[in-house]
Amino acid sequence: MLYYFVVSPMKRVYFDNGSTTPVDKRVLEAMLPYFTELFGNPSSVLIEEGGAPRAAVDEARHRVADLVNAKPDEIIFTSSATEANNLAIKGLVLANREKRKRILFSDIEHYSVMLQADYLRSLGFEIDYVRVDEYGVVDLDDLRKKATVDVLLASIMHANLEIGTIQPVGEIAMILKERGIIFHSDGAGACGMIPVDVKGLGVDVMTISAHQFNGPKGAAALYLRTGVSLKTIMHGGFQEMGYRGGTENVPALVGFGEASRIAKEEMSDKVRRLTFLGRKLWDGIGSQITDLHFTGHPTQRLPGHVSFWIEFVEGESLLLWLNLNGVASASGSACASNLLAADETGLKASHVLTAVGVPPEICHGSITFSLGKDNTEEEADHVISVLPSIVDRLREMSPLFDKSKGGT
């Protein structure tokens, strides 16, 4: 019998915005009418009930397009970033399969990209993986080498939520364009958090996720550049220009639109604040804890994102103790990420951390703090103050720690 434990009712410090963010109150307000009063089906264009929902979805499309500098008819709504990544890769491959036979992924893609590999191989494609350097930045020389003229599609993310690194997307796009390779970029970690301009960057297809920037869950989108062909993988309706059948989740899309408007308007202030808080946390932790190693790129990273591993300290234990001290974080620890798995076969060190050269045993000690727009300096101070004593306690218990100090 599992028991759900209760943590003392202290004020929570939520530093796990990479997992999801709270819905902005303005976003919720915008959504509410579309559950009850304006409940109509946007496809019911000949009756009055369909009018306002149709207009609301169109408006949301404009706002999402505006966030990434796309045209509204280049935005396809989906239910999640995972769905958008599936639609992008499968849809592009199915529409262009006669042309070329190879596909490139980077070594640090999200599972919703990585785990499509077997399916793509079953269609006769060969998958090749582009290396990243120790900071998690795509190795452009390796990309140039692997981006041969028989490559159909490359899927390389914009920003990684586990280690915070932002890729040189513009340079990657240029390399791929020269070779006629379609470029999909998973922008779930970047869009709404940093300025993203799909035209300026030169990407062909990009995934955008609402709940990563204070929009609702259940809403995401795919930017599809005009002229790039894509086949649907969700048959049964003419919605979303035929690319994605199914009645629109109107309230969620309205929320997505409002979150995009707010993110764009408040972007520069948010980036400035989060960069400051992230730097403070980075310096505060780094100066107090010995044998701590930051992961990801020191500057080319998401604002307010701090990730690291600590020698002789296991990640899940650290995460649990932080939680007991009121702090929500994430761990790249195999155990923490698969705790709800049916068995232990899924317990593997994070592929992102192994790709940046962190040894597997170390991957069990990684922690990610991802701050959001509502976090404060006081909260960063709290984390800086509680972390050292937690680390001391876990090291005291660790048989690996005393070994390194010349013990038994």
Next chain:
Amino acid sequence: MAGPYSDKVMDHFMHPRNMGEIEDASGVGEVGNPACGDVMRLYLKIEDNRIVDAKFKTFGCGAAIASSSMTTEMIKGKTIDEALEISNQAVAEALGGLPPAKEHCSVLAEDALKAALEDYKKKQSG
């Protein structure tokens, strides 16, 4: 705040029993490897074929620490034969159950006990 661990697991995780080392241990067993994420070292003090003290050090997740702690509680005062009869399932049960993906953590504790007793026997015969 909800989690998949039982209250017993969280209690032993937050307040581990018998954590530490025994300097003149009769037997020491270390099992696991860092690549699996868990390493446990168990120290036993044995007198007249009976475990009079047990201490542990563990690098691992919540379930690994709780299993280590519970195992030391369960074997203290037991004879060697009695201790060897304690299965990893018994440890997991005493903890109010472990999530399926974490059952291997209780095996770690069982293995550490066997390794420590092996070490003890070796020291006796040597």
